[in-house]
Amino acid sequence: MSENKRIILSAKDIEVQFRVRDNYLTAIRNVSLDLYDGETFAIVGESGSGKSVFTKTFTGMLESNGKITNGSIMFEGKDLTKLVTDKDWEGIRGKKISTIFQDPMTSLNPIRTIGSQITEVIMKHQGVSAAEAKKQAIDIMNKVGITNAEQRFDAYPFQYSGGMRQRIVIAIALSCHPDILICDEPTTALDVTIQAQVLQLIKDLQKEYKFTTIYITHDLGVVANVADRVGVMYGGQIVEYGTVEEIFYDPHHPYTWALLSSLPQLGVKGEDLFYITGTPPSLYNKIKGDAFAPRNIYALKIDFEEEPPFFKISDTHYAKTWLLDPRAPKVEKPEVIQNLHEKITAMTSEGGAYYVKQD
């Protein structure tokens, strides 16, 4: 990545609370993030880590019982946390910042044709005529790899396969040329071969349309494939962020270590995989110290007392763990993830697949 990066979106000290019956749940606890123009930023974490909630604040799509209780999100000189009504969001949500969700059926209307759903968005955001919108729609359907787009224009969502539907959702999201595309687990519901194709498609389209992408996923393989930079989320916080190579080859947070070393891809047959015990913290309670401490085999006593600050590892790489404090004992990352690249290249052939390449 070049040095003179322009910040396109800047979230500062975001805190989000949900009211559930009589309790408050703090889903996001002071998260900051600068998003650079044109990059792909991946947020990785398990369910309940708050990764989806965090990005929903960028489009004002929090559930009605949720509220941003602190912080600001600056986008094009406007603070997005100040926007309230749908009218305030007009021109941003769906136009400048679009989202693709895990299940394409939740974003598609099952009783309307695919074509009418794409043209509707184009007409709404660009104010063009129906004929022009249809032309653009077919154009973008071709772009996302729908063959015979003209014929399939009048088909209904159920006539498409899961992968095709996700392509349509991508087409709708891109039809108004957004600046930022948020992909919320876009391939989790898809088969692996289809997943690989959809990821490739998003990457190709990103090159062509030059938008910024935020990926939300729990799959480190997907992260390795798509991301320029990565933020690891746990218990409503980003606990480590850096470039993709820094996160995979030189991780410093014990949670990142744990996530990487528990991957079955790295498992050696006949030996136990590394695993994380227990469950993520309940966000109903106030968390004292480091949220990961109870599950962390490297936990220090201070982790139970005081929340760690971010320690700088490089200009781009920060981790929120007391292990980086000069007073802390020196800990090497687990053996499994040392020399990760060498291990994986030994396991795979050129081209990244497992098998020996055939020419």
Added chain:
Amino acid sequence: MSNKTNEKEVLLSVRNVDIAFDNKTGIGKKRFRAVKNANFDIYRGETFALVGESGSGKTTLGRAILRINELSTGEIYFKGKKISGKLSKEDDREVIRSIQMIFQDPAASLNERATIEYCISEGLYNFHLYKDEEDRIAKVDKALHDVGLLPEHKSRYPHEFSGGQRQRVGIARAMIMEPELIVADEPISALDVSIRAQVLNLMNKLKDDKGLTYLFIAHDLSVVRFISDRIAVIHLGRIVEIAETEELFKHPLHPYTISLLSAVPMPDPRVEKSKKLVVYDDSGRDLSGEKPILQEIRPGHFVFANDREMKEYDAILKEMEAKEAKQ
């Protein structure tokens, strides 16, 4: 793995199995063949993986072994005895006890209104596998301990547990039956990444301790490589390749297997970013020649091919083997 070659006892044998469903929706009556002429053996003590994408028929086949789905044609043998079709009452009960299942979604497969104690004892009650109350409780406690849960969990309800804990309850309830074969239908895909490893470890440990055999159904080759001894790849109801795990990963032959292998995401940005996708497309293939069947190309390595393709695959294999010999 080494002693397996000497004396392999076939535990389960699937012969020429077709499973078709009547599809009454839409116009006319269509028969949908979910599984087409499946043939394979599972040896005692191994983990046999059935890998395929959604709609490949892998779950249908797994459930046919548990006799939930009926076969259209073909037979299934367990320990040499035919278990498909009608069985005598004693045989039926014996087969139910010996073949157990672990489900994909632990939240959906546990009775939410029953305590963990009942969930785990259910099989014991059905077969009276205990001497007295004391013995039953001892067995339940042991089953809980085996999967890393605590005796205090007995009076809890499933919804009080995390996904990983619930899946371990599902495993304990199957294990308490002392089965010989366990059909595990995507046992970790509904779980969070951080707890998948724990369940996989547990399954491996229980297999070693109790001499179990697994049929592991999965869509993800990366998991399968870690856990299984042999792999069958199934595509649109058809088994296209069967081989020992390392053989399949080293020398995949069928183009679908290759495409599946290439799609496995690797946790390495450099490798992943330089990766080339292999898209499997049936339409572009040369299907000339006679009808393909599943044939053995190397000992233990089967591929779905006709004679012409067999020759091509053989040539590819020879080339790969020569290359490895040089290294």
Added chain:
Amino acid sequence: MENNKNELFTFAEFDESKSEHIEAPRYSYWKSVWRTFVRNKFTVAVCIFMLIVVVFSMIQPIFSQYDPMYMPNINDATLKFLGPSSQHLFGTDNFGRDVFDACWAGAKNSLIIGFVCTLINMILGVVIGAIWGFSKKMDRWMIEIYNVISNVPFLLLAMVLSYVLGSGFRSLIFIMCVTNWIYVAYFIRTQVMIIRDREYNLASRCLGTSTWTMITKNILPYLISVIMTYTAREIPANISYEVFLSFLGLGLGQQNASLGRMISQYTTYMNAYPHLFWIPVSILAVISISLYIVGQALADASDPRTHR
């Protein structure tokens, strides 16, 4: 001080089994039902009120020994059509009978019939419906029976049966149960079919659980809240049915006190002595509505989605 600080930077102990421990207090289904129910103060108040009314209507007739056929004051015009007073709380009627005593005796009969009929219908309906939902063979002919019965007008059936059996307590209960259980059964059948094929039932099958155990352990516990809801509607509905049939002269005979019969007799005096008509109607309404409110609250409380 410095030492103390460095102490914090040593490894904490790590205990794996601790992470398996569940902090939350033990969950108990019925306790949660109770807690959810008592949380709503209004329904608790209605419930207490309803209990008082029910208990009172069971006890009061014992003391009053009210008999509708016993009319000692029939020839004393000064004791007819009296307004409410301390002597006769609800006044007297055209035969000089005490309306207060009559109301509670009637309410007692109505309540007994409402509860008994509901009990019979629910037991028959739930048991038959549960088996019906499981058995495909039974479904085939039960559906036919259901179609036939649901196409016979209930009123016609009630008239024919009451002429054949004569009026009275038992025959009224028989009339109200002979066909009505099948609607409960049909409802339960549909509910069973919805959850019958869920994965946890498949899991039970794999463990060799018999159909009967599946019904009692897997299906019915899930249906508690819908059964409660149905019962909550059924009790007031049966009470109204009793009143309605008695009103038409098809229910309880002259010899039994009945709210329905009272209402039908006093309709004539609606203008001249409105309290004669409105008092039994109000008592009926109060009983029905409070039963319904309490039943609904119980049904809601028995739905685990409301538990917390």
